[in-house]
Amino acid sequence: MIVVTGATGNIGRELVERLLAAGVGVRAVSRDPERAGLPAGVEVVRADLTDGADLGALLAGARALFLNIAATGLEAGALIEAATKAGVRRIVFNSSMSVTDTPADEEGFIARAHAAAERAIRDSGLEWTFVRGGMYATNALQWAEQIRSEGVVRGAYAEAVGAPVHEADLADLAAAALLDTTGTHLGQAYVATGPAGVTMAEQVAAIGRALGRPDVRFEEISFEEAVAAMERAGAPRVAAEDIIRYFGASVGQEALVTDAVQRVTGHPARSFEQWARDHVADFR
Secondary structure (H helix, E strand, O other), X not given: OEEEOOOOOXXXXXXXXXHHHOOOOEEEEEOOHHHOOOOOOOEEEEOOOOOOOOOHHHHOOOOEEEXXXXXXXXXXXXXXXXXXXXXXXXXXXXXXXXXXXXXXXXXXXXXXXXXXXXXXXXXXXXXXXXXXXXXXXXXXXXXXXXXXXXXXXXXXXXXXXXXXXXXXXXXXXXXXXXXXXXXXXOOEEEEEOOXXXXXXXXXXXXXXXXXXXXXXXXXXXXXXXHHHHHHHOOOOHHHHHHHHHHHHHHOOXXXXXXXHHHHHHXXXXXXXXXXXXXXXXHXX
């Protein structure tokens, strides 16, 4: 049995499908099981990982845990401790490329939260693998309403560059680590990226091409306007500032591109163009 947190999220849904295809039992965590919409054969358990409830029953009989701290309110210590007590042997953690194993990890909100979880997992004595995702291609979903209604995406840095990683590739990496029987992936921190650097403006244009709308474009706004927009969407201000500063620092730089997806899964990382084609329905 493998417990999947964040099972109804973009990565979680893909991961659940892979684990089911491999023939392993899956226990998915959801605040609202009736609306989870997960495949038949998944044990969907009602739990709110942010409320301090007893987690023993959730983890009973599980051999591995996929941990996504987006589902734990950025505080994963209680769940990691509960996993250790419940006899879970392995944690695969959906971490962040912002973690660098240097003192800089304490400087940013996102890096600090993920680095703390990584330390807790290492200290637990359990087997572990970290999947340090970079810029998520799914971040572009935040533009859906702007694209539908206006065909204009407003953001702080049109030339901010990254190598957006497809959620399917992150799920492939996590599945490989969770299903590993040889120890190949134990103690590894995989930095996962897409196959090439793409600017924000280029991402928007790629979505336009997938939609058959060449008029879709990116329009630059100020740093403060971009922070305010993220706050309105529900992001804490400190996180919004960290993210937008990170984007600003990338302007004029070469995006970090790794071969982690290829090395672990045997297939090339999916491009942002492919991601846009896969998500056409989300922008219509």
